[in-house]
Amino acid sequence: MPSPERAGAGVLITYDDIHVQVDAGRSTLMRLGQAGVAPHALTVVLLTHLHSDHVTGLADLVLTRWVQDHLYHTGGLPLVAPAGRAETFLQRLLDTYEYDIEVRAQHVQEGGPQVEAHWFDVPDKPAVVWRSACGRVEIEAVRVRHEPVEEAVGYRITTPDGSVVVSGDTRVCDEVAELSAGADVLVHEACRSTALAEAVRGTRFETIFSYHADTVALGAMAQRVGVPHVVLTHLIPAPHTPGEEQEFTADLRRGGYDGQVTVGQDLATIEFGQEPASA
Numbered sequence: 001m002p003s004p005e006r007a008g009a010g011v012l013i014t015y016d017d018i019h020v021q022v023d024a025g026r027s028t029l030m031r032l033g034q035a036g037v038a039p040h041a042l043t044v045v046l047l048t049h050l051h052s053d054h055v056t057g058l059a060d061l062v063l064t065r066w067v068q069d070h071l072y073h074t075g076g077l078p079l080v081a082p083a084g085r086a087e088t089f090l091q092r093l094l095d096t097y098e099y100d101i102e103v104r105a106q107h108v109q110e111g112g113p114q115v116e117a118h119w120f121d122v123p124d125k126p127a128v129v130w131r132s133a134c135g136r137v138e139i140e141a142v143r144v145r146h147e148p149v150e151e152a153v154g155y156r157i158t159t160p161d162g163s164v165v166v167s168g169d170t171r172v173c174d175e176v177a178e179l180s181a182g183a184d185v186l187v188h189e190a191c192r193s194t195a196l197a198e199a200v201r202g203t204r205f206e207t208i209f210s211y212h213a214d215t216v217a218l219g220a221m222a223q224r225v226g227v228p229h230v231v232l233t234h235l236i237p238a239p240h241t242p243g244e245e246q247e248f249t250a251d252l253r254r255g256g257y258d259g260q261v262t263v264g265q266d267l268a269t270i271e272f273g274q275e276p277a278s279a
């Protein structure tokens with residue numbers, strides 16, 4: 001559900017000058033700008049799956065980076081995504097802008113937009129799918145449970161300062177639990193399925209809730225795994241008041257989680273590692 005104060009799906013992980021963007025939902029480029037990261041500064045974009053709320057901002061990133069390339073000369077945008085449908089999606093996305101690309105290329109651009117694609121077969125166990133050129137940042141992926149969506153993954157981003165897991169869209173599942181073992185922060189999608197079960201019974205929302213992560217079950221999983229900090233994102237339903245935000249935290253507590261919980265707001269920033277920047 002669009003919420004004016006909330007951009008679409010997206011998480012930015014920064015280590016030194018390496019900027020990893022997971023998903024590119026609505027308004028991603030603008031939020032990145034507010035976070036001080038222009039399209040040319042992005043190191044890599046990871047896609048979790050092809051639901052539109054996770055990719056509607058991708059064209060903005062690809063085309064804006066291309067249009068500005070004569071200024072920054074950063075070249076194509078590195079993109080990491082499951083092989084198969086994402087390849088078709090990207091090709092058609094570029095085809096859609098065929099005339100824009102053609103006319104700009106004739107005018108000022110040198111050639112069309114480039115995407116440096118890293119496709120991978122969805123692994124059933126966490127597997128490395130990308131490393132930064134400097135070797136300091138490594139990214140693993142694993143299949144998550146968002147059926148009927150195929151090729152849905154979560155990612156773990158590991159840096160010398162620590163590890164962040166981003167669930168993508170999924171029910172609470174063993175795959176994300178395994179991926180989260182030893183991680184510093186788990187950024188997980190969140191749906192108040194248990195709390196709203198009666199309200200949505202027999203409606204389409206009941207079906208939608210069935211492939212998202214129930215916040216009570218998420219609390220139980222996070223406690224079992226022992227991840228010290230859970231950041232909730234992709235909030236269903238989007239909270240509009242502090243009280244409604246606290247309900248998400250309360251759900252995790254009902255599930256038994258006693259670690260730190262952050263209910264995500266746009267531009268919320270979590271810092272950790274050896275030398276966190278001063279506030």
Ligand SMILES: [Zn+2]
Binds near residue numbers: 149
């Ligand atoms: Zn989805």
Ligand SMILES: [Zn+2]
Binds near residue numbers: 053054234
């Ligand atoms: Zn989604």
